[in-house]
Amino acid sequence: MAEELIISRGASRKQAYEELLPQIQSVIADESDLIANLANIAAMLREAFGFFWVGFYRMKESELVLGPFQGPLACTRIALDRGVCGAAATRKAPILVPDVDLFPGHIACSSLSRSEVVVPLVDANGDVQMVLDVDSEFVSHFSDTDVTYLGKIVDLLKIQHFTLTAN
Numbered sequence: 826m827a828e829e830l831i832i833s834r835g836a837s838r839k840q841a842y843e844e845l846l847p848q849i850q851s852v853i854a855d856e857s858d859l860i861a862n863l864a865n866i867a868a869m870l871r872e873a874f875g876f877f878w879v880g881f882y883r884m885k886e887s888e889l890v891l892g893p894f895q896g897p898l899a900c901t902r903i904a905l906d907r908g909v910c911g912a913a914a915t916r917k918a919p920i921l922v923p924d925v926d927l928f929p930g931h932i933a934c935s936s937l938s939r940s941e942v943v944v945p946l947v948d949a950n951g952d953v954q955m956v957l958d959v960d961s962e963f964v965s966h967f968s969d970t971d972v973t974y975l976g977k978i979v980d981l982l983k984i985q986h987f988t989l990t991a992n
């Protein structure tokens with residue numbers, strides 16, 4: 826396993842994601858423990874981009890429960906009818922929020938968070954297993970590039986942990 830993240834200095838966001846993806850793939854490929862992989866992905870995303878908060882909320886008994894994350898203290902549980910995380914899990918689709926003040930129901934775990942992207946992981950049965958939540962202290966800090974590449978990261982997790990269905 827690689828011990829050090831390598832991202833070219835001055836890389837664009839897209840280029841940085843392109844460099845990050847194979848490194849994430851390599852780190853999680855030989856590890857079967859989901860929590861270990863979520864922890865390393867959160868760390869790698871934060872290290873690569875310096876995002877304010879990066880983490881996972883896992884679906885547990887119809888509620889989102891805080892999982893591995895990097896950043897300040899966060900809300901522990903999120904109901905599905907609350908926040909950007911709840912909305913993304915309910916819609917089973919990513920949500921990009923350029924300005925959290927304009928998203929009705931946004932949960933301010935930190936008043937410093939100004940924009941946000943949430944990408945759900947929907948398994949082969951169509952069930953949401955978790956969401957990946959990335960927050961910035963800057964308004965309009967994210968674009969479709971982030972949605973696309975965070976989706977690719979979620980896909981790597983899906984392949985590693987959620988492709989098999991019970992039979």
Ligand code: SME
Binds near residue numbers: 900
């Ligand atoms: N802002 C999120 C809650 C999670 S924290 O930002 C870490 C939301 O509205 O769902």
